[in-house]
Amino acid sequence: xxxxxxxxxxxxxxxxxxxxxxxxxxxxxxxxxxxxxxxxxxxxxxxxxxxxxxxxxxxxxxxxxxxxxxxxxxxxxxxxxxxxxxxxxxxxxxxxxxxxxxxxxxxxxxxxxxxxxxxxxxxxxxxxxxxxxxxxxxxxxxxxxxxxxxxxxxxxxxxxxxxxxxxxxxxxxxxxxxxxxxxxxxxxxxxxxxxxxxx
Numbered sequence: 574x575x576x577x578x579x580x581x582x583x584x585x586x587x588x589x590x591x592x593x594x595x596x597x598x599x600x601x602x603x604x605x606x607x608x609x610x611x612x613x614x615x616x617x618x619x620x621x622x623x624x625x626x627x628x629x630x631x632x633x634x635x636x637x638x639x640x641x642x643x644x645x646x647x648x649x650x651x652x653x654x655x656x657x658x659x660x661x662x663x664x665x666x667x668x669x670x671x672x673x674x675x676x677x678x679x680x681x682x683x684x685x686x687x688x689x690x691x692x693x694x695x696x697x698x699x700x701x702x703x704x705x706x707x708x709x710x711x712x713x714x715x716x717x718x719x720x721x722x723x724x725x726x727x728x729x730x731x732x733x734x735x736x737x738x739x740x741x742x743x744x745x746x747x748x749x750x751x752x753x754x755x756x757x758x759x760x761x762x763x764x765x766x767x768x769x770x771x772x
Contacts, residue, residue: 575641578760578761580639582755585631587754588629590655592623594657594658595655595656597634598653598654599615599653606647607641609640610639610641620658650673651670651755655670667750668702669702670702671699672699677759677761695756696755697755701749
């Protein structure tokens, strides 16, 4: 019998992104020995404005996906892409982010699935970053930065797999952005069959 992982929760909110309206797409990526059984592993939120009282962009976008796994290798990761919509309606790229789905706590282990309460949320913080154009010339960097501020068009990766793999990422120049907050519940079943104790 294959091990099973249930990921339930939501993309709750974003903070420290400035005043522009935001849009987020996210995807849960697993290893080759993982199979998606039910649910949706990728989604895109609606456009949301910053709440003037909390200072957050809030979505509460649901996540509900079920996997079967043959081994622990390839544990799920959340990969995100963030865009902003300015006052002229222009869509501009803000950045990438990645975080591992948390391992379940004893309260959400397989032996207690029947008594698990979904109000028990794990907070997952995804720090957003974006690649930067960089040369050794100060003036070239300054002109490129000014052009990006005025006209938009932030740099993007040619290969998005660099976001969730370490291969070649050390060569990138990047700047940090805001933070996305996910609230997730992770339930594991039959991991004892793989001689793995998830507790």
